[in-house]
Amino acid sequence: MSSMKVAVVGASGNLGVYVVQALLRGGFGVTAITRNESTATFPQGVAVMRVDFSSLESIRNAVVGQDAVVSLTASAGTATQRTLIDAIIEARVPRFIPSEFGLNNRKYRDSRVGHFLREKVSNSDYLIELSERHEWFSWTGLSTEVWLDYALENGIFILNARKHEAMLLDSGNETFSASSLDFVSKAILEVLRRSDKTANKYLSIAEVTTTQSEVINLAEDICGIRFDRSQRSSKELSTILDERLAKGDKSAYIGLLELHFFADGAGHALKDEDNASDLLGLQPRSLRDILERALAFFGRG
Ligand SMILES: NC(=O)c1ccc[n+]([C@@H]2O[C@H](COP(=O)([O-])OP(=O)(O)OC[C@H]3O[C@@H](n4cnc5c(N)ncnc54)[C@H](OP(=O)(O)O)[C@@H]3O)[C@@H](O)[C@H]2O)c1
Structure with a gap:
């Protein structure tokens, strides 16, 4: 104490x-x-x-x-x-x-x-x-890195579970890091x-390193449904953001984060040698565990 x-x-x-x-x-x-x-x-x-x-x-x-x-x-x-x-x-x-x-x-x-x-x-x-x-x-x-449970509960990145929608940027296979x-x-x-x-x-620090596709597949397994998938390219998103930034639209920030974390070739996942979780004695939970808690509202109807 x-x-x-x-x-x-x-x-x-x-x-x-x-x-x-x-x-x-x-x-x-x-x-x-x-x-x-x-x-x-x-x-x-x-x-x-x-x-x-x-x-x-x-x-x-x-x-x-x-x-x-x-x-x-x-x-x-x-x-x-x-x-x-x-x-x-x-x-x-x-x-x-x-x-x-x-x-x-x-x-x-x-x-x-x-x-x-x-x-x-x-x-x-x-x-x-x-x-x-x-x-x-x-x-x-x-x-x-990304607050994964917060993002999923609020439909900010990757999934809007309440609407049964999954939004992929590029291939969905770029690795990114996240914490709960x-x-x-x-x-x-x-x-x-x-x-x-x-x-x-x-x-x-980061608790997990994963991909958009892995998160969606696991979320489908946990929720027992298929999400409607849509996909857009980082080139398309970048053009939209340039227009918003030119108008001084601050909401472009979320799109810039999306590009930073998820665009093919971004290369921004936290490297093990840069992760201070061990220095802090932290015990990471599994991706499944994080998603099960974040998507718990799904079972409540
Ligand atoms: N990595 C990620 O994915 C991620 C996601 C979201 C946020 N963040 C970062 O984490 C930090 C905390 O974010 P959060 O989402 O926990 O914050 P939040 O819930 O939006 O706000 C935290 C507190 O700030 C106070 N507050 C609200 N508006 C304010 C204002 N205009 N001026 C001064 N204080 C204000 C309020 O406290 P009182 O009512 O008690 O004054 C509020 O409870 C921020 O630095 C944010 O950028 C990271």
Whole structure:
């Protein structure tokens, strides 16, 4: 059991609810730092502090005395991370985990999708600078690849199980890497437990490496039905995205991610030697197990 005090920003979010449970189970003292205007509710055992995220003083007062702050803010909130980071430094909180949890922004900052990562890139550049300036301060960035259960539950990539539809990009045979929300939450817990080994590092983790075709075939087996398959080429998708990007349409981001992960020849699956899951002592679940849980709603009619 740990007596470490951890403040969680975005504790009510898609990832946040898993992280709060993992921290409570791990014996951490958990405080949710939530926006003044938020209607979010939090489980028993979690202290709640309401703040104005545009005010450094308001955040500083909420995080002072914490051993670590974990930010799980929505992408829309990453622009306000700079004030959060400054408040953490003023409050002398020794450890910070920024809201990353997607593509490795150190690696893909100059890629086609990099434009959409620029706030995260700038925040991690700033954290590197701060950790060099303050020996008492450290941070850990975590890239987690596709959240497979979240994507499938929400019909974002590969499958819309509620509509019985499967959407393939190119051949469907390009390998990509993915994690479940449960796995990501355990990784955050282990980063905090192993602070020496993880300090001032940008780590990548993935629970499984698979293909779109493998996911669809397994999902059909689990759900006991055939999905209606459609397919489009990365060339077609790329043309559509160019048009959207020219109009400044931010929804192009999801399409760019689709190309990044699934296009034939993309080559972006996480290599074993770059996967920090062993460093964190994580036990991956099988693809079948992840899909069975993600598609459990199917059996409920
Ligand atoms: N790898 C993947 O497949 C994947 C998928 C989705 C997200 N992500 C990344 O994971 C991180 C967390 O995402 P999430 O989906 O868990 O977040 P989320 O559920 O969309 O939001 C998390 C929390 O952020 C706060 N929030 C909402 N809008 C905000 C705003 N405009 N400004 C400031 N705070 C706001 C809310 O907390 P309160 O109401 O308590 O203030 C909310 O519960 C992000 O960095 C995101 O880019 C990765």
